[in-house]
Amino acid sequence: MRLLALTIVAGCLTLPAVASADVGSRLWATGGVTSIEGSAGGGLSPWALLNGYASDEEWGGTVTLSRAVTDDYSLDVTGAGLTWQNRVELTFARQTLDLDSLVFPLSNAGLDEDELTQDIWGLKLRLIGDVLYSPWGQWSAGFQYKKNREYAVPEFVQSQDETGTDFYASGSKLFFAAIAGRNLLVNGTVRATKANQGGLLGFGGDKNDSYEAMAEGSVSLFLTRQWLVGVEYRQKPDNLGFAKEEDWWDVFIAWVPDRRVSVTAAYVDLGEVADIADLGNQKGAYLSVQASF
């Protein structure tokens, strides 16, 4: 799957002339980028934007490879998405979190696992509005169905379920010429979730096994139509007794040279993640490459 996506990304990068006519008609960067859960958004949170560039008479899609490397972990995400007529977005993402620093403590606990991994299917519906043209912005709702592929570690730390579904509603609005003539993009999302560390540590826990509403948001500025910088924040539940779960945030810069490709780099802080070995805050770098078709 990862190899396939890489091949497609490489193909799109080297065949610009062939692809150009087929990429949708929405304006540059209005598909956002691909979040770590596959939905169009920023890096950590879904936005009301739908992936790719399909406008109301078109189909479009994206393939994405992302990697976050923090002090003690690395997260790889392979994602793909389809959008129909800027109305419905269907996405898939596979996340793999490498547990390098935890292999020894886990092995002491009798668990021979070196990674956490899950699949995420997402569906998002644009309800009303357009991020550029509507005074009230664009509003979407969606869900992400998540399933752990290896459940031994989440079960060991008292997660209650290996599958879970997040439900969310998002609003996105671009304010033209908002700061020194630059366009400002604001996104807000409310998510109902039971997911621990986004689901990589299962769903629900010994401390809490109910849905809770979490706030997520971002503010970003287009320096030009090709360069976007911003900050993102994602509130997190805290369901597991073994370690405290903390909120996530990042600062990002995205380069969108044209519709076919985007590159996003970020500094991420994921707080303390599964801290059974006093690993401390997980801060690090995030890089994501997306191709649209």
Place this chain on the structure above:
Amino acid sequence: MKPINPMTLTLFLLAVLTIGGCQTTNSADPSGNLYEQLGKRSGIADIVEDLLYLIVEDDRINDHFAGIDVKEFHTNLTDQLCNVSGGPCTYTGRNMRESHADMNITDTEFNALAENLILAMEENGVPSSAQNRLIERLVPMYPDIRNL
């Protein structure tokens, strides 16, 4: 390493961007006059001319422009953009809702025209900030053009 407070970082980022942005704006045009940033009426006429070339080449929308009086269209759109940007011009064409009422303009077509306008401004060296200000003033026409 001491963790960076996200709020501090945001403020820092915005401060850097705002200062950078103001310097660009000041050197380009101290008064921030959009009409002058677009190159006054002759600059706008050049943008509209390049826009027309892009429209003719664009299969998403060129059907809608088949058979128009190009010279009249050029004059009217130039006057309109001149007027919208604060210049001393009078737009004498039909109003937007009336002229688009029977055209069933889709979002795809609207986006295509917006894209071509941005490309035409880029071709004429209009700075990003002026492009954004002009589009900000044109966006309220969206419901009229889409006949919503």
